[in-house]
Amino acid sequence: MDLLAHLEAYVAAVDEASFSRAAERLGIAQPLLSRRIKTLEAHFEGQLFDRSRRQVATTELGVLLLPYARDVLDRAQRLRHVARSARQSAVRTVGVPADCGPAALARVIRAGAERGTTFGVRELPPDERAAGLADASLAYALLRVPPEHAALRVPLGLASAPSEAPTGRPRTRRRAVHLEDLRPRRGNGARPGRPAATPVLTTVEDHAPYAQDRLRRAVARAGLPESTVRPAGPMATALAETLAGQLTLLCTEPFARRHGASWAPLDDAALHRGYELRAARRDPEAAQVPHWLAALLAAAVGAEPAAPAAGSAGEDGPSRLAARG
Numbered sequence: 001m002d003l004l005a006h007l008e009a010y011v012a013a014v015d016e017a018s019f020s021r022a023a024e025r026l027g028i029a030q031p032l033l034s035r036r037i038k039t040l041e042a043h044f045e046g047q048l049f050d051r052s053r054r055q056v057a058t059t060e061l062g063v064l065l066l067p068y069a070r071d072v073l074d075r076a077q078r079l080r081h082v083a084r085s086a087r088q089s090a091v092r093t094v095g096v097p098a099d100c101g102p103a104a105l106a107r108v109i110r111a112g113a114e115r116g117t118t119f120g121v122r123e124l125p126p127d128e129r130a131a132g133l134a135d136a137s138l139a140y141a142l143l144r145v146p147p148e149h150a151a152l153r154v155p156l157g158l159a160s161a162p163s164e165a166p167t168g169r170p171r172t173r174r175r176a177v178h179l180e181d182l183r184p185r186r187g188n189g190a191r192p193g194r195p196a197a198t199p200v201l202t203t204v205e206d207h208a209p210y211a212q213d214r215l216r217r218a219v220a221r222a223g224l225p226e227s228t229v230r231p232a233g234p235m236a237t238a239l240a241e242t243l244a245g246q247l248t249l250l251c252t253e254p255f256a257r258r259h260g261a262s263w264a265p266l267d268d269a270a271l272h273r274g275y276e277l278r279a280a281r282r283d284p285e286a287a288q289v290p291h292w293l294a295a296l297l298a299a300a301v302g303a304e305p306a307a308p309a310a311g312s313a314g315e316d317g318p319s320r321l322a323a324r325g
Contacts, residue, residue, distance in 0.1 A: 008073060010034040011066070011069055018056055048065070090118065092139040095129035096122070096129075100300040107299075126208045127208075133280050136280040139279065142276070143275065144274065144275065150273075152273060153273065154273040155272050159259075159262065160242065160261060161245035163262050176267035177265065177267065178222070179268070182197045199225050199246075201250065203250070205273070211273075214271055253292055
């Protein structure tokens with residue numbers, strides 16, 4: 001027996017003093033309401049209504065049980081409300097790269113709150129974002145993919161010690177840089193105790209196997225020693241050495257700009273980052289990527305839309321990200 005449905009029929013009949021009006025209120029047929037009340041009477045082993053009169057009259061047992069029945073229905077209603085609120089307020093965790101700007105991530109959180117969804121962001125390496133999406137500990141994640149196959153592409157470049165333009169303002173962009181430019185200039189040679197080429201540090205975001213392989217091959221083509229590129233240690237130390245002019249850091253332009261470094265884009269687009277925003281298939285509440293979320297996360301990583309594929313003219317990167325989610 002569905003106790004709640006049967007109690008609703010009983011309370012509605014008392015309130016309306018009519019089986020027909022009670023059935024109409026509940027949106028069910030009157031015979032069904034009558035059967036529910038009879039089943040409830042059998043369950044309690046006593047009559048709830050006096051059927052010898054023309055009008056519906058509640059028996060003493062019915063009057064006695066009425067406040068308890070209302071309490072059960074009220075508690076059930078509150079339970080449903082709490083469950084609904086919990087679903088609506090459940091945190092949707094988004095896996096993002098560690099070099100996203102805090103202000104851009106704050107816009108993601110605020111936009112979710114405005115739409116009744118609580119978002120949390122977790123800065124994770126590429127492999128942990130993929131694993132979190134697979135086990136549904138993340139609702140959404142930006143996954144690394146080769147830039148030529150990505151919905152979003154993030155240009156990478158080399159950050160170095162800040163320099164000033166003729167206007168006296170910090171210089172944040174110059175012509176595209178080639179890896180060959182890192183070789184010592186002719187006639188200067190390698191000084192004792194100094195590396196033969198300017199060292200380049202890479203962050204964990206660019207340690208995806210395919211990205212490391214491409215970078216190693218590009219370094220070899222440029223005639224640079226393999227030791228030219230090495231993983232960065234603590235980010236604060238890497239930034240300090242970069243700003244002091246001791247090395248360069250492979251990163252995005254927004255990241256370099258936030259920390260006051262000069263930045264020049266790499267000419268080799270195959271070394272740039274590519275991203276796909278995907279949703280956890282196990283989470284029915286997050287089965288599709290909202291377009292607004294895709295657009296805000298694209299801005300957070302400093303992405304620009306990849307060139308539209310054939311047959312998708314006019315479709316921007318965020319739209320394709322949401323569609324692929």
